[in-house]
Amino acid sequence: MTTPSRGAAAGHVPRQRPDTAAGDVPQARGNTAAGDVPQARREVGAGPELAFADWLGLREAADAAARAVDLVAPVRRHLAGVDRVVVHDLGAGTGSMGRWLAPRLPGPQHWVLYDRDADLLVRARAGMVDRAGDGTPVTVETRLRDITRLTAADLADATLVTASALLDMLTGEELHRVVAACADAGCPALFTISVIGRVRFSPADPLDGEIAEAFNDHQRRTVDGRTPLGPDAVEVCVAAFERRGVPVTVWPSPWRLGANQADLVAEWFAGWLAAACEQRPELVGRVRAYAARRRAQLAAGQLDVVVEHRDILAGYTGYGITGGG
């Protein structure tokens, strides 16, 4: 659960550069049309977008703090007897999921990092940790692929499939294919940090709800013939696994942001507002005043934001977890 959308995924902000798409791998810019948001950002008083890799770097600590460690415990127990753990990470970006999860699992481990962006994969490989939680080696390879075209055969050697801040970028059809590949491979999946379209500010403001609604509609809008699931991705994913008889546990993984993450709040907020105004241009006038109020609160250390996400664990049973979402 996470863009305003650059890659939204993550329902959060910055966009990927069109030129980072690889060969015939379809480009996914999340739900933000190229060229539109920068103007919308200007309208809400925001500066230029960060480069996509910088955006991923900015949010990495918040994602790490938010992911549901409760869902790692059953995975760790399950992997305890495995000789060599093989994790396939879908939409790896700069590799934040591997840096977070590998030290929490037993080894030895081999990570297969997928993305359609070759530059990000170079960074992911370079930034991967080299030791598992028990001190055994972690090895890594990268695959420049469209993850929505993976099959069970691609995942045949996986002991676990992971993703983070990815699902909201996918269409229903694409997500069903990903779920089918995992289920047909008989492989458990840990999909973290998926936005669900809910944001809470403290203090609250009468305009919060209207902007959130416009933002959510922006996430689901059709661009270049694709209609991403946006905040509906978790529900669709859970239903798709359950239809295939795969048990699913859902756990909250909210970003809890305040004065000590002011840079992240400011960047996230700029993308959130810009997307909302792009979706409903009639909001622009009111949003300008709202943005000024919110930025003053942030500068004074008087603004807290909770961005709701969900983590999904599919394929494990009998660990006494009964949902959390």
Ligand SMILES: C[S@@+](CC[C@H](N)C(=O)[O-])C[C@H]1O[C@@H](n2cnc3c(N)ncnc32)[C@H](O)[C@@H]1O
């Ligand atoms: C928001 S980023 C998250 C990256 C990383 N998982 C993280 O948590 O920092 C989403 C990533 O998914 C990749 N991605 C989106 N759709 C994809 C597709 N169809 N095939 C391959 N990669 C894709 C993007 O290139 C991007 O790096």
